[in-house]
Amino acid sequence: MSGGGSPGTPQGDGLRAALGGLTTRGRSFLAAGLAAAACSYLLGQADLLRVGLLLAALPLVCVLVLHRTRYRVAGSRTLSPARVPATAESRVRLRVENVSRMPTGLLMLQDRVPYVLGARPRFVLDRIEAGGSREVSYRVRSDLRGRYPLGPLQLRLSDPFGMCELTRSFSTFDTLTVVPRVESLPPIRPAGEASGYGDGRHRSLALAGEDDVIPRGYRHGDDLRRVHWRSTARHGELMVRREEQPQKARCTVLLDTRATAHQGSGPDSAFEWAVTAAASVAVHLLERGFSVRLLTDTGSSVPGPDGAGGFAGGAESAGAAGLLLDTLAVVEHSDEEGLSSAYDVLRGGNEGLLIGFFGDLDDEQAAVAGRMRQRSGAAIAFVLDGDAWTRGPGGIRFSGGEVPIADRLRMLREAGWTALPVKPGAMFADLWRSADRALVREDRPLRPGAAAAPTAPGAGS
Known part of the structure; x- marks a missing residue:
């Protein structure tokens, strides 16, 4: 239990503070007593003076007794x-x-x-x-x-x-x-069999029958079937074939917190939807064995640089989920004007799966987000339609009939992102499935040995 201790003395505790604790009843008694004493003086009534003193003394005695009370x-x-x-x-x-x-x-x-x-x-x-x-x-x-x-x-x-x-x-x-609330997501493979999620998740070579060329010494509990007899004869002690440790798949969850990219506030705002979705996908991937990093537009990541490349997961997935949720519990809008700080963090190399939650993007920031894709594996972007969130589900349309967000989605898709628009009331689980179907369609011609099948006239995508 927490919060134990004895009550402290209130600031300014004293007889004056105790007098300030008089209730309306106490103040009324005191005022009536003083008024009765004044009337007795003016009218020359001694009995009225005794009544006035009694009325005035009662609240004062209560103040004195309560002030001197010391409960432990x-x-x-x-x-x-x-x-x-x-x-x-x-x-x-x-x-x-x-x-x-x-x-x-x-x-x-x-x-x-x-x-x-x-x-x-x-x-x-x-x-x-x-x-x-x-x-x-x-x-x-x-x-x-x-x-x-x-x-x-x-x-x-x-x-x-x-x-x-x-x-x-x-x-x-x-x-x-x-x-943030964590929504249950379907156990799908959002990259199909693409690199960065499927093939990018390296398995142990030993599971395929391959061994390291460098054996190691025998340890208690090792399977005797893995004894490397040639090395044993050469070293004069039992040597076993070493299994390559699997490399965990990595994922970066990028959350755009720029105040200029999100309008509105409250639990039903676009920013709160993005925070909830980021929490849901981070916990979902941690449960599937991924090493997950939370990155914001400010360039700050959770866990920090003291971790293994800023990623958390593995045996400590429960603790990592708690750390990410605690961070998302207090994340607020940033004063950043662009995504360049996040891009500087991501351009170090292949970071595996990249999932971004973006607010309103102009041409410049859409181009920056597009360059992020070049340094990652599969990339999924959920772009919130700010016009639709602030002015209704229909959004704002220009005279040509184009939705403003359409140009941003096109720029991201041309850069290699799987980009989906987010409308008010959208269920993230449905968008998650849509992202999986889109990635499967995009990756199908890229599978080894697979040829791009001709599309029949009028066939859907």
Whole structure:
């Protein structure tokens, strides 16, 4: 459990701060007492003075008693789970324990919660005996991804007459991480048998019966059928044929975060769709054994350069997925004007499969994106139609009847990308299948030994 500790003293705690805790009832009693005392002086009524002093003394005594009250209370908070996808709920459990030797009075428990997670929860706790504890819980939910602080926990102390209320706060808080939703994608091979996904995913040569020419020493547990007798005779010890380790297929997920490329905000905006789709494809490929890197237009990648070339995956795929989702939970618009920083990262060589999520592209940035394709294997581009997202499904058409995004798609396709437009309400799983079918059509004439079949007149693509 987290968030444990005793309530801290509020800033400016003192008798003046305690007087500031007078409730409306307490202030009314105090005002009535002072008014009665003034009237008794003006009217010469001694009995009225006694009534006024009683009315004024009652809230002041409550303030003094509550100010000198020192409860030793420990609190803790548990999030279950601490990382949730958008629109999902997380349960928050609060535990308050009385660690003093005297019982507490009536306590009001309040946890500070950001507005996007819902209303601020409040609970009324009855008398807690010495050494006793109370547990309460509430649920939080957010439609927006991000990291949200929960806490600090606050205890409101009140006297039995309701004249004064004081707030004591814990000093610790916890963080709820709301990650993008991950859509389930069909287990397809989006590059057909093309390089970069299928043939680019190198298998162990030993599985095909080929061995390294350099044997190694025998280790406990090695299969005796792999003993290399010629090398054993030469070295005088058991030598086995070494199996070549498979090379993992790599994938780079490129997310265009430029503020100028995305318009609108909120959970239904184009940018949020791109973030959700990037999270879905990254987790999907990690589950299929890929080494995945998340790259943005700023040139920053996750994991960082300390990893194996910036890629994550393999046995640590679950941890890699968590790292990528945590990064996507807080990704925001960038101030970059172009994609040149991302291009500088990608031009180092063959990076395997490249999947890009682009916003609005002008001619210059479409050309930069096209050059990225030359330094990768198969490349899939999902281009969001900004006009359609901001002005309705029909988009904006010029006088010639051409959709503005059509020119950008054509430029990307001529550069070798498999480019698909993204309209509002599009399901990423359907686009994923469409990308697979498009890649299969494009790669069919390029397979070894395959000849391009003539297309019949009127046949569809």
